[in-house]
Amino acid sequence: xxxxxxxxxxxxxxxxxxxxxTQFQDLPKQIAHAQKLSPAFAEILRDVNAASVNxxxxxxQLPVTRKSELLERQQATRQKQSDAKxxxxxxxxxxxxxxxxxxRVFASPGPIYxxxxxxxxxxxxxRALAAAGFKSGDLIHNSFSYHFTPAGSMMETGAxxxxxxxxxxxxxxxxxxxxxxxxxxxxxxxxTPSFLKIILEKAQEMGVAIPSLTKAMVSGEACxxxxxxxxxxxxxxxxxxxxxADLGLIAYETSAREGxxxxxxxxxxxxxxxxxxxxxxxxxxxxxxxxxxxDYPLIRFGTGDLSAVLPGVCPTGRTxxxxxxxxxxADQTTKIRGMFVHPGQVNTIAKRFPEVLKARLVVSGEMAxxxxxxxxxxxxASADDVIAKISDAIRDVTKLRGSVEWLAPxxxxxDGRVIEDARSYK
Numbered sequence: 001x002x003x004x005x006x007x008x009x010x011x012x013x014x015x016x017x018x019x020x021x022t023q024f025q026d027l028p029k030q031i032a033h034a035q036k037l038s039p040a041f042a043e044i045l046r047d048v049n050a051a052s053v054n055x056x057x058x059x060x061q062l063p064v065t066r067k068s069e070l071l072e073r074q075q076a077t078r079q080k081q082s083d084a085k086x087x088x089x090x091x092x093x094x095x096x097x098x099x100x101x102x103x104r105v106f107a108s109p110g111p112i113y114x115x116x117x118x119x120x121x122x123x124x125x126x127r128a129l130a131a132a133g134f135k136s137g138d139l140i141h142n143s144f145s146y147h148f149t150p151a152g153s154m155m156e157t158g159a160x161x162x163x164x165x166x167x168x169x170x171x172x173x174x175x176x177x178x179x180x181x182x183x184x185x186x187x188x189x190x191x192t193p194s195f196l197k198i199i200l201e202k203a204q205e206m207g208v209a210i211p212s213l214t215k216a217m218v219s220g221e222a223c224x225x226x227x228x229x230x231x232x233x234x235x236x237x238x239x240x241x242x243x244x245a246d247l248g249l250i251a252y253e254t255s256a257r258e259g260x261x262x263x264x265x266x267x268x269x270x271x272x273x274x275x276x277x278x279x280x281x282x283x284x285x286x287x288x289x290x291x292x293x294x295d296y297p298l299i300r301f302g303t304g305d306l307s308a309v310l311p312g313v314c315p316t317g318r319t320x321x322x323x324x325x326x327x328x329x330a331d332q333t334t335k336i337r338g339m340f341v342h343p344g345q346v347n348t349i350a351k352r353f354p355e356v357l358k359a360r361l362v363v364s365g366e367m368a369x370x371x372x373x374x375x376x377x378x379x380x381a382s383a384d385d386v387i388a389k390i391s392d393a394i395r396d397v398t399k400l401r402g403s404v405e406w407l408a409p410x411x412x413x414x415d416g417r418v419i420e421d422a423r424s425y426k
Contacts, residue, residue, distance in 0.1 A: 002136045002163055008127050011264045012318040019320060023267055024054050026292060034297040039092035040073055041299060056278075059300070060269065064276040064288055066302035070246070071110045089113050096295050106150040108245045116153060117295035123150070123243065124265045125158025128252035131261070131316075132239035133215045134188055136163030141181055141213075143169045143191030143199075144220070150245050151220065155190040158249075171195065174202045178210075185212035193223040193231075193238065200234060211235070219243060222326070242326060246298060247291050251323055259310040259322040265292050268321060269300070270309055273330040273418045274343030276300065284308045284416030286330035287323070304330050306416040332419040336363055336370050341398050343418035346374070349393045355380045356390075360412050361402070364422045372402030375412060382406035 011019075032050035034041035044063060053059055073091035080088070086097045089105065094115050096102050104116040116122055134140065140159050146152035146168055156166045167184055169177055171191075177199050189196050196216055203210055216231065216238040223240050231238040241252040242260055250268070251260035262268050269278050270285040279285040287307045291298045306329065310322040333342050341361065350359040358377040365371040374394055387404045394402040 004126070004161060004163070005130055005135070008130055012127070012261070012320065014319065016313070016319045016321075019264070023292070024056075027059065027267070027290070028052075028054055030290075030292055030294065030297055031299060033095065033294055034299055037095035038297060039087060041093065041297065043092075045299065056269070059267070059290065060271075060276065060278050062276070062300050064271070064300045064302045065298065067112070067246070067304055070301075071112050074110075074112060086115070090115060090296075093298065094296050101295070104150075104153060106153070106245060107148045112245075114150060114245045115296055116150060117293075119293075119295070121158055121161035122293075122295075123154040123157060123248035124263055125154050125241070125243065125249050126161040127158075127263060128239075128241040128243075128249055129155075129158050129162055129164075129190075129217055131252050131254045131318075132188075132217045132241075133237060133255075134159065134162060134164060134217070138162075138164045138187040139184060140164050140166050141169050141177075141184070141186040141189045141191075142166050143171060143177065143189065143195050146170050154243060154248065155217070159190075174198055175206070178203045178206055178208060181210045181213060182208050185210070187212060188215040188217070189213060189236075190217045192220045193218040193227055194221060196236075196238070197227065197230070200231075215239075217241060240325070242323075244303060246296075246301060247289050247303075248293065250287070250289055250303075251325075254314055254316045254318060256315040258314065260325050261314050261318045262321045262323060264320065266290060267292070268323065270307060270323075271302075272343075272347060273306070273332060273416060274345070275347045277347075281309045282311065282414070284327055284414050286416070302330070306330050308414075308416075327416060330416065332417060334363060334419050334421050336372060336398075337400055339398065339400055341400070341419065345397050346418045349374065349390065349397050350376070352393050353386065353390060355386060357409055358412055360418060360420060362420045362422055366424045370423065372398075372400055373405055374402055375405045375407055377407050377409050377412055379409055 028050045077088040077091050086094050102115045103118050106114045142155050144151035159166050216236050218238050219241050228238050239253040243249045249263045251262045267290040269288045271288050272279050273286045287303045287305045289301050306327040307323045313319050346361045350356045355378045356376045360375045362373045390404045
């Protein structure tokens with residue numbers, strides 16, 4: 001094991017309490033850094049005493065910045081500033097200017113632009129690759145795109161940090177991909193699982209074998225157990241990771257195959273969709289991530305993805321929190337009788353009533369005949385006066401009429417949904 005790999009392993013296996021202590025010692029410094037050098041966070045966190053944000057409870061009081069706001073601020077600052085300065089391009093969220101400190105600029109759909117700094121393993125992908133069995137001296141066939149989006153660079157910089165050599169294959173040209181693998185005999189593949197399947201099927205069609213390929217790090221789309229087993233039948237152990245262009249690595253799979261272990265460089269919270277309120281452990285909610293990256297210090301960044309915390313620690317000895325992985329999207333905005341209703345509105349209604357533990361708005365009926373029912377969990381017996389007040393609140397907040405259904409605790413599904421569209425579209 002190289003010195004770098006040993007460093008990764010030591011961080012992953014330290015006592016969880018030590019990790020929390022270190023991260024929440026660093027967080028106030030990161031917030032103060034963002035307030036000073038990020039114009040966006042200077043505004044978003046203008047009333048925050050950075051030194052006081054030294055635990056999870058204090059962190060949960062800060063506002064959530066969602067991807068839509070990132071896009072809006074980038075668009076607004078670019079319109080105000082004609083020259084392409086980093087402050088304008090990145091919406092005021094980055095702390096570095098163009099030049100030696102920003103190696104590359106990438107684009108995600110929107111477009112949303114992301115910086116790549118100069119730190120070793122900037123996107124922190126080495127940890128995920130190491131967990132998947134990649135090691136110093138391996139040749140990696142990288143089939144993630146190198147254009148516009150950062151996926152190719154994310155994997156390459158992580159591989160280089162581990163001491164691997166990379167073939168920048170990119171996407172497309174399936175026969176050439178097979179030929180390169182045949183000639184170079186890579187130890188592993190990184191890319192989408194679907195493209196790896198296409199390459200292997202093309203290799204079979206061409207009548208060639210690639211026995212050197214024994215491991216894969218896949219991301220960018222789902223890799224169900226059936227496909228993972230398909231790879232295993234061909235001698236390839238495929239592992240998944242969860243990363244975004246804004247945050248880099250968030251969590252990664254290990255040989256235990258029990259959820260995804262959260263990366264050391266981020267703090268993860270699961271919140272009720274449409275709010276910034278953390279949910280109880282095990283409940284599905286929106287994944288909110290605070291990055292400890294000083295170049296792009298996203299504080300309580302709402303990913304828009306649903307997930308949940310798994311109890312216990314990874315059998316591999318990694319002690320950080322585990323999540324179940326991607327479980328859908330948190331943005332459940334639904335159009336009802338010509339009006340948009342948002343998850344945040346449902347939560348606003350629920351918060352008005354201490355009796356309500358959890359709420360879910362169900363939209364049923366056929367198109368043009370929508371029926372709105374707010375299903376609420378409560379430990380108290382139903383009361384007509386409270387139900388009437390909740391009905392009034394529905395109309396007050398959404399401007400639409402809806403009925404109320406009273407349920408016992410635990411009756412609603414644990415799937416993170418705040419709005420369920422159960423209408424018939426026939």
